[in-house]
Amino acid sequence: MQAIDIIRKKIPEIEIKAAIVLGSGLSSIGDLLSDKQIFPYSELPGFPGFGQQTKAVSGHGSDLLIGKLAGVPVAILTGREHYYEHGNAAAMRPALETVSALGAKTLLLTNSAGSLDESVRPGNLMMLRDHINYAGMNPLIGEPTDKRFVNMVDAYDPDLRDKAKQLSSDLGFDLKDGVYLWYSGPSFETVAEIEMAIKLGANSVGMSTAPEVIIARMLGLKVWACSGITNMGAGMANEEISHTQTKNVAAICAEKFEKLIPALVQTL
DSSP, X not given: OOHHHHHHHHSXXXXXXXXXXXXXXXXXXXXXXXXXXXXXXXXXXTSTTTTOXXXXXXXXXXXXXXXXXXXXEEEEEOOOOOHHHHSOTTTTHHHHHHHHHTTOOEEEEEEEEEEOOTTSOTTSEEEEEEXXXXXXXXXXXXXXXXXXSOOOTTOSOHHHHHHHXXXXXXXXXXXXXXXXXXXXXXXXXXXXXXXXXXXXXXXXXXXXXXXXXXXXXXTTOEEEEEXXXXXXXXXXXXXXXXHXXXXXXXXXXXHHHHHHHHHHHTTO
């Protein structure tokens, strides 16, 4: 039995409008759902950790939530599998194919990232307008059909970015956008790598998201992505970068995400 069959057996008539992937420390967004149904990843074939009792990365959830956010039917993936966990860039493909089969036309992605822009400090959000796949892995390697040749121009939907910009202003905070550079992790970047990323035109760095965007575009989904800035890049501030810091500052970013994402979902 496939994941889609398990879900439809429990909620046969479900038709979602969007899917949301939550980054580190952002699980509180799942608490905003009404009429919530919970499906543990461990029970969904193809999802991260299926058939296992292993824990997700600290700060990440391991459930698929289906319900209504601001009155709109959505699916929320409370955590992701990163490339650095098992070396699989396509780890999230079955989950994204499932939410697409449930009717999603839009994918909203969140993550925690380091800022390379002195004007965007920890605790703020930075929307992605493009990315640099510096890690070099591609989730479509091995895909036998011509679907693998994905056009990545405007991969981050301009209309959704414009809406989010206006909504954030209405909500009382500034939302800058930038270019996200994907490093594989799990080690944080060196000072030299941060200096190189800046020279390449990146505004933020992180360990996720780019593979999911590539998969989503292959599936024909509109994509919006936004980072919660949890630290400055290595060497840019007098602070020790750690995963504990990421989780702590992500909680501050979550307050903004909890306002922005429901407002954006209502425009779909």
